[in-house]
Amino acid sequence: MSKRYSQDFKDRAVRLLSDRLAADRSCSQWQAVREIAPKLGIANESLRRWYEQHLVNTGGRQGMTREEHEEVKRLKREVAELRRANEILKTASAFFAAELDRPAR
Structure with a gap:
């Protein structure tokens, strides 16, 4: 059964990932996800999807x-x-x- 995370938690996780990517340009998105997700106790794919949706919401990527x-x-x-x-x-x-x-x- 899947866990439900609050929007605030998701936003903080995405912010951590964004900060990590901004701090080290040589770090790939996948590397950063693999570092941060276990520390937060979430699945890598969940964090990756939240980040992708964040990019869409902020206009950084095409999508709904x-x-x-x-x-x-x-x-x-x-x-x-x-x-x-x-x-x-x-x-x-x-x-x-x-x-x-x-x-x-």
Whole structure:
């Protein structure tokens, strides 16, 4: 089961990695991740992904920012809700149309 880390913890971890990379230009990103992640008790891949997302969020790399990702999720939920509502309305209109077509007794 995966652990959930607070955004503050992630930001501090990314800051440590950024500082390490800025301090030693000869150090590769992967080397820095392998040094820092065990000290923080996290997986190398987690720190690497957080750093990559940080680069996207700050404009250092192409990709979808966290805010854009949240907006897409919200819009997908809204679309699904609207589709459900449309199906309900179609069913209801078919029901009432059938009622209107029946001859009165």
